[in-house]
Amino acid sequence: MRLVNLLAALPLMAALDCAATPFWGAKYSAPADTPIEVLQPGEFIWEGELEPQGPVVVVVSLPEQMAYVYRNGVRIGVATASTGKPGHGTPTGVFTILNKDKDHHSKTYGNAPMPYSERLTVDGVALHAGGLPGYPSSHGCVHLPSAFARLLFGITHRGTTVVIAGESTAPRSVVHPAVLTPVDAATGAPESEHALGLLEDFRWEPEASPEGPLTLVASAADRRLIVLRDGVEIGRARIKVDNANVPLGTHAYTVLAGSNSGHPRWSAVGLPGHAAESRDSHDENAVERLHMPKDMSRRLYPLLEPGTTLLLTDAPILEHSTGPTLAVMRSGLPEGESAGAAVNTGNRRSPAPIESVRIN
Template sequence: MTRIALALLALLAVAPTALAVPSWGAKTSRPADTVPAALHPGEWVWGGDAKAMGPMAVVVSLTEQRAYVYRNGLLVAVSTVSTGKPGHETPTGVFTILQKDKDHRSSKYNDAPMPYQERLTWDGVALHAGGLPGYPVSHGCVHLPTEFARLLFGATNMGMVVVIAKEGVSPSELVHPRVASPIDPGTGKEVLAAPLGVQEQFRWQPERAPTGVLSLLLSTSDGRLFAYRDGKEIGRARVGFRDGAAPAGTRAFMVADGVAPATAPSWVEIGIPGQEAASGTVVARAEEDKILLPPGFRSQLQPLLRPGVVLLVTDKHVLADTTGASLQVLNADPPEL
């Protein structure tokens, strides 16, 4: 065999390896009750998602090296990231997705693979799968675990808002996000709702989002129920619990199909990561009756509890003055009934 033929065979032998796209990070989600600060480089939590739930937004904390994904005001996913290294810092600010390319390769850096690219600026900043050593290493992009990037790519729409925040530059609520979205999903601007007054039992402001899908968040630690529509808070109320202590842990529920708006809703449990076995469990009426709401708030909320409305119940704090590092992630996938 000639030397030329041997050289060609050698090139063919290495070609598949040279063209292969690497895979970065964990292959599967950590349990939903994993504290974000406990995620190791490359780890992530994806609670599930459904576009029908409402608008999505992403907050990237350069300080924490994590990305937080919100759907209709509620946290649905969180991931470790790697952002721009010194000299190539990732810019802070409010961005929108300008372009999506599942199989993108860099035109700047030796045709380097950038799978599931979601472009934020025309000069090269994007979300995409990439290396995750536990510290900033990119040339300005936000590196994500491959499987997380794939799920995010499928969930997002063109024009979706991405906020990138950093300690000393951005508000604390954006640098250290929590279970309720700190931004308006349409504009990316920070949203801080005033707490209830000492004598205020509830607040109801449906005009803030006249239409859209409803989502509910109940913090048993704060004793508050929050209502979100189109990603905006439209109401909050004080909550009490009959017959003993409030439930512990985190659970997600959904109003079942076939429930008429005029009747009391029937709730079924959604299996969040780490608690999949609970999926489809029907909530007993006696358990629902343990939650005590101001009558005025209940009467406003009741007509909106249609099939598909999601309720996240958590024993973690949501209020800004009591929020700790522990967050919970909601699964929006319908249970199999």
């Protein structure tokens, strides 16, 4: 009898659970020709049919309190957002989606509903549907209109790139980065330094992580390119930087789908206002000034596929770096790993999973 009563109560319990989850913002997209600047809190524009395929990049502008969605370099959506309030700021940088939960409830905040949650950091910062008062009001997450969050949830995946920046910046198409092409024989490989060993120009251990999203992090200060797959370092190389006295800036590059030339096409997003970066306009072709050993590029090139992200920065990324930090890439940890693990820098032990790469 008790089982029968419980089964009879299940529809009511499900209805109560649905009723307990608020719906934030507009139910439908504003007309496509609506000027972005007139969108009111909770409103959004969605044009997913403009570019039906290709990797997705999400750009969140903190000053504007807006979120932009690009698929294969084409903007398909924009929404009003609400980010972290004073004392609970939303971190800036380049992140990848760690996991997704359509019906997430927060253990930290009294089981509060966070529908269509897409987690960016190990400590819980996420994109999700939430309150939209027209100003920063969250505890660090990025709140989006419910209908928009649902649409975004449907086209992203673990490893999708999310850029959170101090101002708005749209992706721009760039040619194939020279850092991924062999160093000219006349130039030679970069001079050896101690971190990789006196006789090592690169290290390549793809077996450390056979599958998962690929992320490349290049530092002009350290003259290093680090290759991560599913958050595990699988390789690193010395890189040569042309005109090293001229800042490169902080940029995220994402491989786009489709190419007629046989080389991947990339879109570039600049992150204004960060470490060691020039105050001048962004040079999306800055990556052309980087070069790596040809044997490394031969190994890396076949792994490049739509959605691969390259993060370029002037600042150091090696573990000896000190000073204030900006998160540039975060990835999940296997169960039991310490959240404080960092990139292995220069010894010969096996690559380890990392929680984040941080730059000055």
